[in-house]
Amino acid sequence: MRRGAILGLALLLFAGAAVRDGFDGWVEATALPPLAPETSVEVLDREGRLLRAFTVGDGRWRLRADAARIDPLYPAMLVAHEDKRFFRHSGIDWRAMARAAGQALRHGRVVSGGSTLTMQVARLLEDGTTGQVGGKLRQMRLALALERRLSKREILALYYERAPFGGNLEGLRAATLAYFGKEPGRLTPAEAALLVAIPQSPAARRPDRNASAATVARNRVLARAAATGVIAPEAAHAARTTGIPTQRRAFSAFAPHLAERLRSENPQATLHRTTLDRDLQASLETLARDAVRGVGAHVSAAILVADHQTGEVLAAVGSAGYRDDRRDGWIDMTRALRSPGSTLKPLVYGLAFDEGLAHPETLIEDHPVAFGGYAPLNFDGAFRGTVTVRRALQLSLNIPVVMLTDALGPPRLLAALRRAGADPQIPGGVPGLAVALGGIGLTLEDLVRLYGGLARRGREMPLLYSPGPTPTPRRILSERAAWQVGSILSGIAPPPYAARIRLAYKTGTSYGHRDAWSIGYDGRHVIGVWIGRPDGTPVPGAFGGELAAPVLFQAFGRLKPQAEPLPPPPDDALLLSTAGLPAPLRNFRPRDGVFAPSPDAPKLAFPPDGAEIEAGEGLALKVRDGTPPFTWLANGTPVVVRARAREVLLETPGTGFVELSVIDANGRAARAGVRLR
Template sequence: MLRVRPFRARSLVVLALALWVGAIARDQGDLWVEATVLPGLGIETSVEVLARDGRLLRAYTVADGRWRMAAAMGAVDPGFTAMLVAYEDKRFYSHAGVDPWAMARAVAQAVRYGRVVSGGSTLTMQVARLLEASGTGQLAGKLRQARVALALERRLSKQQILQLYYQIAPYGGNLEGVRAASLAYFGKEPRRLTPAQSALLVALPQSPEGRRPDRMPQAARAAREKVLARAVGAGVIAPDQGRAALREAVPVARRDFPALAPHLADRVVAATPGAALIRTTIDASLQARLEGLAVEAVAAHGDRLQVAIVVADHRSGEMLANVGSSAYRADARLGFVDMTRALRSPGSTVKPLVYGLAFDEGLAHPETLIEDRPMDFGGYAPQNFDKVFRGMVRLREALQLSLNLPVVALTDAIGPAKLLAALRRAGVEAQVPGGKPGLAIALGGLGVTLEDMVTLYAAIARGGVARPLRVTGEAVEGARVLSAVAAWQVGDILSGMPPPAGAPANRLAYKTGTSYGHRDAWAIGFDGAHVIGIWMGRADGTPVPGAFGGDLAAPVLFQAFARLKRGLEPLPAPPAATLMVANGALPQPLRQFRSRAAAFAVADAPAVAFPPDGAEVELMADGLLLRVRGGVGPFTWLADGRPVVVAARTREAVVPSLGPGFVVLSVIDGIGRSARAKVRLR
C-alpha cells in the first residue's frame, strides 16, 4: 500500500477541502462565501506620463519601489492570455473560482506518486493569494484562498480578475505585472508579443526568482519550453510556431524603463498629485530625436556645458518637445537641473519685441534710418558687442546686426515699463534686478526662462497674439502683444537673417543672443507652424569663454528644425495694412528716428576728438587714426582741404600716406556741419 508522508497528507487534506468548497460554490445562497471580507482591490500602480499618441514617456515606481503598472485587457496580447489560461487554468472561464476537476486530479496524482505532482490552484486562487500575500502550503491559507476566490468570482467579471493578475503577478526583483515585465525584459509594451515572449511571461510568475532570465537564463529557457509545449498541445499555437519560438533568444538583461522628457514629467506629476495617468502633448519620437541632439550638441565642449531645447506648435500652443538638459543625471553639467525653467539673461533675444513695439507706437518702420553712434542716456552709455559703431543704418539692418545703441534708443522712447508690461502680456514672467526696469532690460538685463522666451516668439509668429504654451489641458487664448502688422514686420526682418555656416539657406525667422560675460547663448526661431528655442551655457551660471549665440546655439536651432521636419512652413503673407515702401517713400517723420537722447545729441556740432587741435602726433606704420565726436554720420574727412575719407559710417578712420609736418584736418557730418583741428605730424 502506498504510504504518503505526513506533510504530503496535509496537502491532500487541503486539496480535499478545497474540492469540497468548489462543490458547494455554485449554491448562490451560501452565506459562508457571501460573508467573505475581500482584501482591498484598489491596487496602487505606477504613475505614468504619456505622449500625445499614448506612448509611455516615463513611469514611476510605487511607494515600495516596485514597478507595478496598470494593464487593461486591451493592453495585453490576446495570445498571452490564451497561453496563460491553457497553461494555468484551462477551465478558467467555466469554474466559479475553484476547479473541482483540477483538485480531483491533484489528489489522484498525489496518492499515486506520494507527492504533489500538480497544483489545483486556479488563476482566481492565485489572484487571491497575491492580493493577501498568503502562503500556499498551509491549510488555513489554502482554505482562505479558496474562499476569497469564490467571493471574487461573484463580485468581479472574469476580465476583471485577469486584469488583477496582469497587474500583480510577480516577475522577479521589483517587477510586478505583465506590463512591467514586458518593458523590462523586451523593451516594449505587451500589446504585441511573440509566442516565445508570451511563454516566458506565463512561466515566470511560478518561480519569479528561480527563473529570472537576467540571472537564471537556462532555467528561464526550460520553463519557457514547457509552456510552449503545453500551448502547442492545447492548440493555442501551431507546431511550427512552437518550433520557431524555441529558437528565439531568451533576454539576459533587464532594460531601463522609458524616461523621455524626465524633467517635464517630474513637473507635471508634481502639479497633478494623485493622478495615475497624465496625458501630454509631447511627441515621443521627436523628444527622443532632440534628446539625442542635446547629447551631440555638448559633446565637444567639455564636461560643464549644458543645453536645453523647447519645441512648440505656435498655432495651438502645444509643446511638442522639452529637453531640460543633455542628460538627466548628477554630473558636472548638473543634468538634474531643468534649464528650460531656469532664470537666465536673454541677451539680445528681447530686441525683436522692442522693435515691434516701436512699430506699433508709430515711432519707426523697418526702413526708418537710425543712428548707431555713442550715446549717453542719463549716465548709461551702452556699447555694441563688438565695440564698433555703424553710423546711419536702417532699422531692419540694426535688428539683423543686433546693434545695441539703436535698440536702447527705441526703448528710451517707448519706456522700459511698457517693454516689461509687453513681456508679461506675452507670458514672460521676467525678474528684474531691484524690481524697477531700466534701459538695460532691452539688452538682457533681466531674468527669464527658455520656455517663456519661446512663448514670446510664438506670440510674434501668431500675428502678435500670445497663447500660453501647454503640455496638458486645453488651449487658452492670451493677450495681444503686438499688432498683426508689427508682428509680421518683425518676422519678416528676422527671416532675412543669414543662416549659420553649414546650415541650409531658408526663410527661418530667428534671433540669437549672448548674455553679459558669455554666460548664456541663445537661438530662437519660427516658421509658419513651429517655434524652437535653444539655450546653451553652464547650469551654475559661470561664464563660457568665447561662447556666442550665433556660433554655439544657432547651429543647434537649425539642426533641431531639421529633426522636426523635412522643410519649413512658409511664413504668412503681410497683412493688408502693412506699409511696404523704401525709406524715401515713407512719411517724413518715419524716415529718420529721433529719440529724446538723439534729438539732444544732434544739436551738438561735430568735433575732432582725435587728434586734438594743436597736438603733436607720431605717425604709426599704418597711418593716422582719426576720431569724431558729435554730429550725424556719414562723415567725410579732409587733410588740407583734400578728401581722404568719404562717407564713413563709423566714427573712427585710419588715413595712410600723410607725411610729416603741419596739417589741417577737417570733418564734415551728414547734414553739412564741420569741425577742424591743426596738428603736427612727425
C-alpha cells in the same frame, strides 16, 4: 506524502466549513482585500506612449494593465497552461484539485498544481503562501468570493497587474517593458510563452539570471499551447529556436524634468497625459547631449518645442543629461531665470512699428550715443553709421535698439512681455534702457512664449504641457507689426553648414558669455535653444550664433523634413522703400540721446578743457587720434591750417578766455575752453 496529506486535509476542512456555516453564507461573508493595488505613476505622451514611470512605495515596478491593449495570444496561452477550465469553474477546479491530490498521494510529491488562476489571484492579493493549510483554505474561499463579485475578465485583469516576474517587476506591462522594451499589445509566441512561465517560479526563471531554466519553462508552455491548439505546431517549433532576453532594459525616462514637475504639482494623480511627442523628445534629448560635447564638462543645454497655433509643447529638454551631475543636469533650464541677451530686440522693434516711431526701411543712426551716464556699445565695438531699421535688427546692433527703447520707455517693453505670458524679473526693481540688451531675468519658456506670439501674428501663445482648454489670448503687437518683425528675422542667413530652410529667428549672447540663445519659428512651430552653464559661470567664446543657432536648425530638421511657410503680409502693411515712406518715418532721431564722438575722433590732449594757463610767448597745442591734416581755430578763427604734425605752437592770442578747436581731415572736431593769464 506529507504535502499530499496537507492538500487532502485542506479539502476536508474546506468541506467541513461549508457544511457547518452554510456554503453560500460562508462565501458571501468573505472579506475581500483591496482590489486596486498601488500602481506606478505614469507620464504619457500625446499618443498615450510611456514617457516616464515611477516605482511604487515598496520600490516595485507595478504598471496598470489595460486588458484591451494586451495581445490576445497571452491570455490564451495563460489559460491553456495554467487553468484550461478557467471560464467554466466558479473559482475552484474540483477535478484539478482531486487529480493533484491523488497524484501527490501516489508519487509522494507534488506532480501538478490544483490552483486555479482565480486562486492565484487570491494569493497575490494577500501575498499569501501556497504550502500551508490555512493559506490554501483562505485562497479557496477568497477565490469563490472573487468569482461571485467580479467577472472573469476582471479577475484576469488583477492577474495582469499583480503577477510576479522576478526581482521588483510586478505585472505584465512591467515585464514586457523590462524584458522586451515594448508594450504588451503585440507579442510573439516565444515572448507570450516566457511571460506565462516566469510567474510560476519568478526567482528561478528570471531570464536575466537563469536563462536555461527560463528557456526550459518557456518551451513547456509552447508545447502545451501547440497541444491545445492555441498556436500551430510549426509556430511552436519556430518559437523554441528563438533566444530569450538575458538583460533587463531600463524603463523609459524621457522628459524627466517635466515628469517630476507634474508629479509634484499633483501628487494624488497616477496618470499624467502630456502634449509631448515621445519620438521627438528622445531625438532632441540626444541632440542636447551632442550639442555640448566638446564645449565643456559643465556646460548644459535646453530645448523647447511648441506648436504655436495651439500652444502645445511637443518636446521639453531641460538639460543635456538629467543624471549628469557635472552639468547640474537635475536643473530644469527651460524654467531657470537667465539674461536673454539680444533676444528681446524683435519685441522692441515691433512696439516701435506699432507706435509709428519706425518702419523696417526707416533710417536710423548707429553712432556713439549717450543717455545721461549710459553709453551703450555694439557687441563688436564697431559702428555702422546710417542703416535701415531692418538692417539694424538683422545685425543685432545695440545702439539703434536702445534709442528705440528710450523713445518707447522701458515700462512699455515690460508690459508687452507680460502680455506675452512672460514673467520678467528686474534687477533692482527699476527698469532701465539696458533691459533691451538683456538686463532682465527671463526663462526659455518666457522666450518661446514671446516668439510664439510673434508667430501667431501678435497674439499671446499659451504654453500647454497637458491637454486642456486655452485662455483667451491677449494682443502683444498688431498683426502688421508682428509680420514686419517676422519678415526681418526671416532674412537672417542660416548659420554655416545648416540646412537652407527659412526661419524667422534671432540669436542672443548674454553679458560675459554666460548664455547662448537661439529662438525661431516657421509657419507652424516655434523652438527655443539655450546653452550655457547652469551655475552662471561664463563660457569663453560662447556666442548664440555659433553655439545655439546650429542646434536650432538641427532641431527643426528633426521635427519635420522642411519648414512651413510664414504668413503673407496683412493688407495694412506698407511695402515701401525708404524714399517712399511718409517724411516722419524716413529718419529716426533719438529723443534724449546725445551723439558722442567716435572712438577714433580727434581729442585735444593739451590743453585740457577748463585749464588755466600762463600766457607766454606761445601756446603749445597737442591732438590725439583723428586723421591729419588738422585745422586749428581760436575763437572760431583758423590760426593753423593743413598741419600734419600732432603738435603745433600757437602765438599767444592775449589773456582771457579762449575757445580752441581742432578739425581733422574727416571733419570731426574737438574743443576745449581755457583761460590765459
